[in-house]
Amino acid sequence: MRLIHWLKPGLKIKRWIICGLGGIVLVSIAISNYLNQLNLKLSFFMSVFLGLIGLITVFLSLKSGIVSILEFVYYPVTLTGKTDNGKLDKKIYDKKILARGPRVVVIGGGTGLSVLLRGLKLFTSNITAIVTVADDGGGSGKLREDLGMLPPGDIRNCILALADMEPTMEQLLQYRFKEGDLKGQSFGNLLIASMNDISGNFEEAIQKICDVLAVTGKVLPVTLRNITLYAKLQNGTVVKGESNIPIRSKAEKSPIEKVFIKPKEAETIKDALCAIEDADIVLLGPGSLYTSVVPNLLVKNIKESLNKTTAIKVYITNVMTQPGETDGYTVSSYVKGLLNHWPEGRLDYVIANTGTISDIVSSKYETEGSEVTKLTEYDREILSHMGIQLITADLIDIKKDYVRHDAIQLSKMIIDLVLQYKVASDKSRIIDYFYLRELLKKS
Structure with a gap:
């Protein structure tokens, strides 16, 4: 044999x-x-x-x-996260190394998700991004209103994060028109809208775009239904619309109590459920807690699938708090907010940042009402009591005074977690994980 x-x-x-x-x-x-x-x-x-x-x-x-x-x-990965573009080494790398990588499912939306995907694709090609479609603001909201399509913004960012393309092509897809009726609209959004119009449905359109741009893994909308996100504030006010929630919460100085979607019967797509079932690890976040991560859990069958899967379930807390959404939140606050919408759920790990930022960057964020998410001894005790293992590291990456997760460092932690956990339970894949272990050592 x-x-x-x-x-x-x-x-x-x-x-x-x-x-x-x-x-x-x-x-x-x-x-x-x-x-x-x-x-x-x-x-x-x-x-x-x-x-x-x-x-x-x-x-x-x-x-x-x-x-x-x-x-x-x-070792095609440099310290800057760049890979060599030679055809021969890339073909070998993709087919023999990345294809051996763990099956990773990432659930969320927003900038945090796309940042993480850019790091993950350096270590595995078996990635499935399940992306929220509750966005109703900006260019995505306008296309949603004008064309009756699902919002493409978060999905566009995920596609670009996983795509293999020249920098000029990425600049083109991210380009926003500055004048006329298209002012503020992204060319990438228009491309997705055009593909949606000539395809059978939104899922098919996204798949075609992914094929054209040579995307690593899959990018899936969490549902094909046109859903609307609502929030109930602690003062009893109900806010309609994803983009309005943080604005109203901040204006009324009332924190978010819970969020929900309409229609409630909106179901997720089959490929998303299959990906969760077959995953080695499922990542929730990073991203806005109530407007990017939780909305995915509210779609029918997602929580049930998460409860059944044998995959490691990990929640990645945000580096910075978000005004009008997670003001004053510490690590355990994020976890409680997540599990309040998933009462029967269980997390295996929480990844939290312990790094700090300079006073200059900090003052900029403070004027916006944001700060570094704190990790206290109380948080550690709460998570321990809940049976959740805490993983910490300095995960801050600052570019042009914007604070983001260090995508490569975070991705290495995630892959290493799978290696530790899965090798012990799946002896048939020891060779696959050996290759990845060597890659992690050299990157």
């Missing part, structure tokens, strides 16, 4: 190894015949000695060459 498996077509390397060995045999015959013509005679000991030296030389040369190739393949 192993021989049959070895003979199956793959990267077309085995055929060249066999051809190379055949060439060595032919050259050896030719040299032997030439030596006979010269009447050069060697003693038995000398023949054996030279033969052994030759074999050792060939072996060491092949070994060193293969190791050099594998090191180049295993």
Whole structure:
């Protein structure tokens, strides 16, 4: 069986190894015949000695060459998170390394989700992003209102995060018109809207876009129903619309008590449920708690699927609090807010940041009413009491004074978590995880 498996077509390397060995045999015959013509005679000991030296030389040369190739393949990730774009190394890397990666499902929306995806795709190609479609603001909201389609904004960002494209193409898809009726609208949103119009449904449109842009993994809308997000504030006020919720909460100085969607019977798509069922790890967040992460849990069958899966379930708390949504929240506050909408749910891990930001950046966020999410001893005790393991690290990455998660550091923690957990329970995949362990060591 192993021989049959070895003979199956793959990267077309085995055929060249066999051809190379055949060439060595032919050259050896030719040299032997030439030596006979010269009447050069060697003693038995000398023949054996030279033969052994030759074999050792060939072996060491092949070994060193293969190791050099594998090191180049295993280490395409630089400290800046960039990969080499050469066709050969990318083909080998994608097919033999990333394809061995764990099956990761990420549920959420907003900037936090797309940032994480950019890091994850460096370590696995088995990614499924399940994205909220409750957005009703900005360019996405306008297209939703004008064309009656699902909002494309969060999905567009996830597609771009997982796509393999030139920087110019990404700039084009992110370009926003500055004048006219299209002012503020993203070209990427218009592309998705156009594809939606010529496709059977929104899911099919997204799949076609993903194929065109060579997306790593899958990007799925959580539902194909046109849903509206509502929030009930602690003062009893009910707010309609995702974009209005933080504004009203902040204006009335009343925190969010719970959120819900209409229609309540909106169901998730089958591919999303299958992805959760087959996952090695399911990540909730990062992203706005009540307007990006929780709305996905409110769609029918998502929570049930999460309860049934054997995957590791991890919640990633936000680096910064969000004005009008999570003011004053600490790590345990986020977890409670999540589980209040998923009473029967159980988290295995929570990943939280312990890094800090400079006074200059901090003052900028303070003027907006935002601060670094705190992790207190009380939070640690609460999570321990709930049976949730806490993983902490400095996860802050600041670019142009904007605070985000360090995508590569966070992704390495996630992949390493899967390696620790899954190797013990799934011996058949030890080899796959060995490759990933080596990649993590070198990245």
